[in-house]
Amino acid sequence: MIETIQSSDLRRRVREVLDRIQRNHEPLIIYKYDSPQAVLIPFDDFEAYQAWLDHRKKRTVWLAELSAIADEVSAGACLTDAEAAALIAEAER
Numbered sequence: 001m002i003e004t005i006q007s008s009d010l011r012r013r014v015r016e017v018l019d020r021i022q023r024n025h026e027p028l029i030i031y032k033y034d035s036p037q038a039v040l041i042p043f044d045d046f047e048a049y050q051a052w053l054d055h056r057k058k059r060t061v062w063l064a065e066l067s068a069i070a071d072e073v074s075a076g077a078c079l080t081d082a083e084a085a086a087l088i089a090e091a092e093r
Contacts (some may be wrong), residue, residue, distance in 0.1 A: 004029045007037065 007030055010017055021028055021040055028040045041049075079087070 002027055002029055004031055004036075006030075007032045 003026065005013075005017065005028055010030055017028065017040070021042055025042050025045075027045070029036050030038045030040065
């Protein structure tokens with residue numbers, strides 16, 4: 001179970017909390033009154049999360065490009081005989 005801490009308690013115990021996060025390699029949810037506000041995680045977990053986000057962005061761009069190519073191919077698959085003949089004639093020139 002993920003531990004939690006009130007923001008007022010965090011202010012008083014920040015060094016102890018940071019040491020515990022680093023030592024236990026576990027996140028800590030910070031609450032303000034009864035509402036979660038933030039999560040403290042070890043720095044190497046943050047770096048891994050950033051790398052995952054970068055990979056996800058690249059994958060999203062790649063999938064959009066692939067989808068556009070698929071749309072172009074689908075649109076080209078509906079050529080009339082006259083359009084296909086014109087494209088063949090143009091390619092032969």
